Amino acid sequence: MNSTTQQKRSADPRRLWSAYAPPAALLVLFILAWQCATWLWQIESYLLPSPADVLRAGVEARGLLSNHVQQTLRETLLGFGLALLVGVVLAVTIDLSAFLRKALYPLLVISQTVPIMTLAPLLVIWLGYTIWPKIIVVALMCFFPIVVTTVDGLSSADPEMLALLQSMGATRRQVFRIVRVPGAIPALFSGIRIAVTYSVVGAIIGEWVGASQGLGVFMLRAANSFRTDWVFVAIALCSLLSILLFTVVSVAERLALPWYYTSTRAERWEEIEGEA
DSSP states (O other): OOHHHHHHHHTOHHHHHHHHHHHHHHHHHHHHHHHHHHHHTTOOTTTSOOHHHHHHHHHHTHHHHHHHHHHHHHHHHHHHHHHHHHHHHHHHHHHHOHHHHHHHHHHHHHHTTSOHHHHHHHHHHHHOSSSHHHHHHHHHHHHHHHHHHHHHHHHTOOHHHHHHHHHTTOOHHHHIIIIIHHHHHHHHHHHHHHHHHHHHHHHHHHHHHSOSSSHHHHHHHHHHTTOHHHHHHHHHHHHHHHHHHHHHHHHHHHHHOHHHHHHHHHHHHHHHHHHO
16 A cells, blocks of 8 residues: 555544544533533532533633643643653663663562652652652653663564664664664554653642642632532543643654554454445
8 A cells, every 4th residue: 555545544534533433522412411410310410510611710710720721731841741751761771781671670660669649749759849749749640651662672673674684783772773763663652642641640649749829729729619510621621631641642653654544443444344
């Protein structure tokens, strides 16, 4: 299949419809059911506001939300960037040394058994009410999937390509640069997609423990004031930020790996057509 045919299929309206119509329809049905439930059972807005109430509250609070959204996004991006840097360096280190793999990998797994909420207060004590505790919380939530997927990607290089380069006298560095790194990039992006969905949650957790600004702070203040509609607005914004970041990563993956993106999805589409 040539690249022109693949590009046409990637832009096929049927593919777009099959990919996005089901979740969109389910979301619309959920919102309609929510609206009808609050109307039929006359649920008080402080217990469960209707979607219409949440929309009105969002418009009402738009002036307050701007700074909070910017602060949360700043913490999210800085923490995610730190996690990406540390995660890739750790993954390469683990891959290059069998001893470090045996020493570090179990510790990385153990680190995920410690609840982040127990570490956040300690970070505030050690670093104060600055942006750094929030950045580190985000990094702690994001770095593990990046490390694991990158290590797996580096260790799953094509054995035939490895044997070919070794037979041609390539050095270990050349093998790493020519085969192992390109082969690990799709796995790295898989880890990044997982991690980026955690990043906003990490920022919110850090803000709950100690902050003066951010969506987490806005959410706590709204809850203390029994403004449940504002709490739902904050939740919706957190979800939108996560979706936005996930979309950015997906676009970056497609730009960085056009060959992988096109061939993989073309194969899946052929499987769907065959089943149909």
